[in-house]
Amino acid sequence: MKHASPPNFDQSAFKQALGQFATGVTVITTRAASGQLIGITASSFNSVSLDPPLVLWSLATRSASMPVFRSNSHYVVNVLAASQIDLCKRFATVKGDRFEGVSHAAGDSGMPVLDGALAWFECHNRSRYEEGDHVIFVGEVERCGVHEHAAEISPLVFQSGQFHGLKSI
Numbered sequence: 001m002k003h004a005s006p007p008n009f010d011q012s013a014f015k016q017a018l019g020q021f022a023t024g025v026t027v028i029t030t031r032a033a034s035g036q037l038i039g040i041t042a043s044s045f046n047s048v049s050l051d052p053p054l055v056l057w058s059l060a061t062r063s064a065s066m067p068v069f070r071s072n073s074h075y076v077v078n079v080l081a082a083s084q085i086d087l088c089k090r091f092a093t094v095k096g097d098r099f100e101g102v103s104h105a106a107g108d109s110g111m112p113v114l115d116g117a118l119a120w121f122e123c124h125n126r127s128r129y130e131e132g133d134h135v136i137f138v139g140e141v142e143r144c145g146v147h148e149h150a151a152e153i154s155p156l157v158f159q160s161g162q163f164h165g166l167k168s169i
Helices: 011-018 066-071 084-095
Strands: 026-031 037-042 046-049 054-060 075-080 105-108 112-114 120-132 136-144 157-159 162-164
Touching: 026 054, 026 066, 026 084, 026 105, 037 054, 037 084, 046 084, 054 066, 066 120, 066 136, 075 136, 084 120, 084 162
Parallel strands: none
Antiparallel strands: 026 037, 026 075, 046 054, 054 136, 075 120, 105 112, 120 136, 157 162
8 A cells, every 4th residue: 555745845835825725614503411411513524424413624733622623422513604704713712711701502412502503513522543643533523503594604714814704707
C-alpha cells in the first residue's frame, strides 16, 4: 500500500485553500451529566447517509467541550440562519454560560434546540473517529425539523474568513 506524499505547502496555504469552500454554520448543543448546557459553533457539519439517517461534524481534540461530547449519548446540530450571527459568535467565543439569555427548548432527548434555527437534527452519538487534531462525530438522526419559514430565510455561511448570507442566483 502506497503512503501519502509529504505536503508541498505550509499550514497557512492549506487554511487559505480550505477557506475558499463555503460552509454552513451550526451550533452543536448538548447537556453535561451535571445538567450544564454545552454549545459550540461548528462549520464542519455534513450529511453522510439517508438510510440510516447519518450526519457528521468534527471537534478539535483540545476543545474544553470534548469530554462531554465524547461521552454523551445525544446532541443537537442547530443550523443557523444569517440573522443568527450573534449566536454564532457567542457559541464560538463567550466564556462561561453561553446559554445565558439564549432562547431554546429541550428536544425529546433533553438536549437543547435553539429557537429560530433554520433546521435542527437531534442525534444519537453513534460513533467517533480520531483523525489528526480533531475527532469526527457521526450522529444517527432520531428527529429533525425545519423552520416554518425556511424557504424565505437565508442561511449563515462562512467563507474566506467572513460570514455571509446567501442570495438565489
